[in-house]
Amino acid sequence: MPLDVMTLAVSVGIAAGSTWLCAAFARSLLLRHRILDKPGTRSSHSGSVPRGGGIALVTIILIGWIVLSELGLGHMRKISVITAMAALIAIVSWFDDVGNLSVRSRLSAQTIVVTISILLVPTDFMLFGFLTHPLGMIVVGIAWIWFINVFNFMDGIDGITGVETISICAGIALTLGFLGSGSYLSSLAIIVAASTLGFLGWNWHPAKLFLGDVGSIPLGFLLGWLLISLAQEGEWAAAVILPSYYLVDASLTLIGRAVRLEPVWKAHRQHFYQRAVAGQLSHSQATRAIVVTNIWLIACALVSTIIILPGLVGAFFGIVALLCYFRLVSQPVGS
Numbered sequence: 001m002p003l004d005v006m007t008l009a010v011s012v013g014i015a016a017g018s019t020w021l022c023a024a025f026a027r028s029l030l031l032r033h034r035i036l037d038k039p040g041t042r043s044s045h046s047g048s049v050p051r052g053g054g055i056a057l058v059t060i061i062l063i064g065w066i067v068l069s070e071l072g073l074g075h076m077r078k079i080s081v082i083t084a085m086a087a088l089i090a091i092v093s094w095f096d097d098v099g100n101l102s103v104r105s106r107l108s109a110q111t112i113v114v115t116i117s118i119l120l121v122p123t124d125f126m127l128f129g130f131l132t133h134p135l136g137m138i139v140v141g142i143a144w145i146w147f148i149n150v151f152n153f154m155d156g157i158d159g160i161t162g163v164e165t166i167s168i169c170a171g172i173a174l175t176l177g178f179l180g181s182g183s184y185l186s187s188l189a190i191i192v193a194a195s196t197l198g199f200l201g202w203n204w205h206p207a208k209l210f211l212g213d214v215g216s217i218p219l220g221f222l223l224g225w226l227l228i229s230l231a232q233e234g235e236w237a238a239a240v241i242l243p244s245y246y247l248v249d250a251s252l253t254l255i256g257r258a259v260r261l262e263p264v265w266k267a268h269r270q271h272f273y274q275r276a277v278a279g280q281l282s283h284s285q286a287t288r289a290i291v292v293t294n295i296w297l298i299a300c301a302l303v304s305t306i307i308i309l310p311g312l313v314g315a316f317f318g319i320v321a322l323l324c325y326f327r328l329v330s331q332p333v334g335s
Helices: 005-032 054-073 076-099 103-120 133-153 160-178 184-203 213-232 236-241 244-259 272-278 283-304 308-328
Strands: none
Touching: 005 054, 005 184, 054 076, 054 184, 054 213, 076 103, 076 213, 103 133, 103 213, 133 213, 133 244, 160 184, 160 213, 160 236, 160 283, 184 213, 213 236, 236 283, 236 308, 244 272, 244 283, 244 308, 272 283, 272 308, 283 308
């Protein structure tokens, strides 16, 4: 059942404030233990910044989801499974931040948590009406794992993952609100957005704290589940539109690297936004351009709830416009 406005408003304030404070504490510990992201030839920053601050953000989000469920939001079984799996992948990602796990280890962990989540919290819908249920679950699982990795790949400049997370969550909440739905997903999305806003105070350019894999991987997992759940509500077009900039930029870049026989999993600066930052834009300017595009995508998602095709077409042209803008102000960079 939906929460009352006052309870949700108080929860938003607590989530944002708690994340800001916990991130400050995490930053001091990371500095003390010298867990730093040091700039290299493939970095978009120039100084050493503490890495792994996402542990504070993810912790507050997961606590917030459980508390909301206890306060009357309900769906305790679903929320418990997803938060447990997010915590598990966060632990694995933390070890990757401090010890550089192999690609096989990371993918295996992601496959395990996604598989368990789909089995315990089934995706009860037929994809486009023609895939059988077992095949549909496999397709959803692959797409979910791809989204998790896209979300991680795209975390390359200050503030970008924060604004993308807030945009997707705002889009989910607005889409469900526009439909008059009392879905519990709105409250969960709002808590993620509020917590991320608290973290963004430390991650906006010039960043004083980085998410690290412990932040971006679980965030991708949680957002992936929220988007899949939005599709289960019947709004698959909105679920595709809202994260579409990240999906298109990452997919085009990685396909290009694969065609050129470059290692897909290796760090690089070839994403459209990274080329723009290497060219004429600052981190903040590139991030603001993404915010503007995401506002357009949210509008397109709302349109898609009425008529699907115009929403999809509008999203396509919005993304093309952003990619062309980034290309216009960019400069070629190495792999």
